[in-house]
Amino acid sequence: MKPLFNNVTIIGVGLIGGSLARVMKLKGLAGSITGAGRNRSTLETAIRIGVIDRMGQSSAHAAEDADLVVLASPVGTFTQIVREIGPHLKPGAILTDVGSVKGKLIKDIEGSIAPGVHYVPAHPIAGREKSGVAESTETLFQGRRCILTPTASTDKKALEAVRELWAAAGADVVIMDADLHDKVFAAVSHLPHVAAFAMMCAVEELNTGTEDYLQFSGAGFRDFTRIAASSPEMWKDICLMNREHLIKMIDRYIFSLNRFKREIIAGDETRLEKHLRSASDVRKRLG
Amino acid sequence: MKPLFNNVTIIGVGLIGGSLARVMKLKGLAGSITGAGRNRSTLETAIRIGVIDRMGQSSAHAAEDADLVVLASPVGTFTQIVREIGPHLKPGAILTDVGSVKGKLIKDIEGSIAPGVHYVPAHPIAGREKSGVAESTETLFQGRRCILTPTASTDKKALEAVRELWAAAGADVVIMDADLHDKVFAAVSHLPHVAAFAMMCAVEELNTGTEDYLQFSGAGFRDFTRIAASSPEMWKDICLMNREHLIKMIDRYIFSLNRFKREIIAGDETRLEKHLRSASDVRKRLG
Numbered sequence: 001m002k003p004l005f006n007n008v009t010i011i012g013v014g015l016i017g018g019s020l021a022r023v024m025k026l027k028g029l030a031g032s033i034t035g036a037g038r039n040r041s042t043l044e045t046a047i048r049i050g051v052i053d054r055m056g057q058s059s060a061h062a063a064e065d066a067d068l069v070v071l072a073s074p075v076g077t078f079t080q081i082v083r084e085i086g087p088h089l090k091p092g093a094i095l096t097d098v099g100s101v102k103g104k105l106i107k108d109i110e111g112s113i114a115p116g117v118h119y120v121p122a123h124p125i126a127g128r129e130k131s132g133v134a135e136s137t138e139t140l141f142q143g144r145r146c147i148l149t150p151t152a153s154t155d156k157k158a159l160e161a162v163r164e165l166w167a168a169a170g171a172d173v174v175i176m177d178a179d180l181h182d183k184v185f186a187a188v189s190h191l192p193h194v195a196a197f198a199m200m201c202a203v204e205e206l207n208t209g210t211e212d213y214l215q216f217s218g219a220g221f222r223d224f225t226r227i228a229a230s231s232p233e234m235w236k237d238i239c240l241m242n243r244e245h246l247i248k249m250i251d252r253y254i255f256s257l258n259r260f261k262r263e264i265i266a267g268d269e270t271r272l273e274k275h276l277r278s279a280s281d282v283r284k285r286l287g
Numbered sequence: 288m289k290p291l292f293n294n295v296t297i298i299g300v301g302l303i304g305g306s307l308a309r310v311m312k313l314k315g316l317a318g319s320i321t322g323a324g325r326n327r328s329t330l331e332t333a334i335r336i337g338v339i340d341r342m343g344q345s346s347a348h349a350a351e352d353a354d355l356v357v358l359a360s361p362v363g364t365f366t367q368i369v370r371e372i373g374p375h376l377k378p379g380a381i382l383t384d385v386g387s388v389k390g391k392l393i394k395d396i397e398g399s400i401a402p403g404v405h406y407v408p409a410h411p412i413a414g415r416e417k418s419g420v421a422e423s424t425e426t427l428f429q430g431r432r433c434i435l436t437p438t439a440s441t442d443k444k445a446l447e448a449v450r451e452l453w454a455a456a457g458a459d460v461v462i463m464d465a466d467l468h469d470k471v472f473a474a475v476s477h478l479p480h481v482a483a484f485a486m487m488c489a490v491e492e493l494n495t496g497t498e499d500y501l502q503f504s505g506a507g508f509r510d511f512t513r514i515a516a517s518s519p520e521m522w523k524d525i526c527l528m529n530r531e532h533l534i535k536m537i538d539r540y541i542f543s544l545n546r547f548k549r550e551i552i553a554g555d556e557t558r559l560e561k562h563l564r565s566a567s568d569v570r571k572r573l574g
Binding site: 192212222226228246254258275 | 434510516517562
């Protein structure tokens with residue numbers, strides 16, 4: 001059987017890029033896989049453990065002959081990388097990504113590639129508690145959602161090929177409007193991260209020894225703030241790139257906190273319990 | 288060996304009260320255990336599974352002959368219960384509790400008991416993902432902290448007896464100032480709960496179908512909001528009883544959220560990453 005893509009280039013061979021490479025090898029979807037990225041030792045590891053076949057001297061070099069290029073480095077690097085590789089991509093090449101922000105990024109990327117190159121925006125929702133190519137696995141995307149956010153100008157055949165790739169990885173592929181994607185993830189992912197980071201700052205900045213306070217934190221606090229251990233670089237990028245939707249969600253969140261504050265100050269048991277119950281009911285339904 | 292307490296009465300035989308009763312039975316710390324509470328069928332279950340020996344017709348009746356009375360019902364009910372049982376407690380009786388708010392409550396309780404009755408405020412930090420007497424277990428407090436917050440007027444012998452009780456349960460007993468206790472738990476427990484409840488409200492109140500949004504929530508969101516499934520009645524009480532410290536923490540939290548908001552609006556990468564990193568570092572140290 002002919003592979004889905006002949007030459008594949010993955011830029012950023014970490015947990016996500018490495019896992020996708022493993023899927024392509026396992027299912028015979030790629031003729032050969034070239035890795036690129038800023039960290040040479042990561043690429044050497046990836047070759048040694050058989051995740052990729054070779055590495056490129058630069059992203060531009062690695063992307064030159066590619067039929068499929070996957071951007072799997074931190075989302076804040078995509079625009080610059082596309083500027084570098086854009087002129088080197090061959091006509092008919094498919095460019096895709098795994099970034100968790102879509103709207104603004106898509107406009108930037110579409111503006112940096114030649115008309116004959118087909119960009120398909122994608123966002124696989126995969127666990128990121130671990131990171132690095134050594135943690136990559138063929139099963140990372142199994143049963144998880146992968147969201148594709150095509151625009152009016154997205155090539156239909158390229159979209160179908162990328163859909164086939166993620167379906168082969170076992171993902172539940174969902175097509176979604178890019179702006180709705182950014183709204184939804186501002187609400188269910190980006191806001192909770194900012195809220196967890198802000199919680200750690202608020203507790204850290206108590207004047208009386210933080211350690212004294214944190215030693216009394218229980219499972220609830222640890223669950224609540226777990227995502228605050230995420231990468232600051234990655235989250236700086238996501239916050240800035242989804243700025244507009246995220247700010248609206250932070251405002252909604254502060255509104256909701258201020259409402260609880262007012263009810264507590266007023267001793268308004270009825271309204272306080274009503275809002276606590278409504279929150280509790282929604283959370284219970286989530287399982 | 289003579290038991291530590293002859294007649295013990297537990298008011299509110301749920302997860303915490305039931306688990307403490309089991310410890311006392313296992314270690315022979317009580318001559319007999321009487322249960323009391325508003326839910327008769329809970330008490331019948333507790334007798335059937337051997338957690339308590341008998342039930343009282345009312346809290347006042349059950350407390351009459353007690354050498355130790357443990358308040359283990361929701362913290363908002365303590366003041367009323369103490370008003371009811373106060374006049375019936377015998378001289379020399381020890382009254383203790385398991386409430387997660389201390390300062391104001393202690394003043395209320397100390398004001399409602401006769402001089403010869405000894406009140407020892409306590410707060411065992413135990414997992415409350417489950418609830419009810421059927422879930423009670425002798426090991427619930429093992430390796431967990433139990434905080435005692437004696438006042439200037441707390442009887443030394445009574446304090447020692449309650450300390451011995453919790454040590455027998457395997458808890459790490461810590462003596463702490465009541466006001467500091469309330470400050471610490473406003474920071475590491477009460478604020479995170481309000482923040483999780485507020486997050487659920489903010490997401491629920493998005494106009495465009497909440498379910499559509501929540502179907503895209505991942506492990507991070509679920510971890511973050513898990514504590515929002517907690518009991519609204521219990522948390523209404525805790526919010527109102529620790530009002531002063533909690534409001535200060537909500538203010539600090541909103542300050543921290545607004546700072547992230549300002550940095551995001553300004554596109555201030557340096558300060559944004561600095562604050563994200565500082566939060567991430569503190570959280571990583573927490574393990």
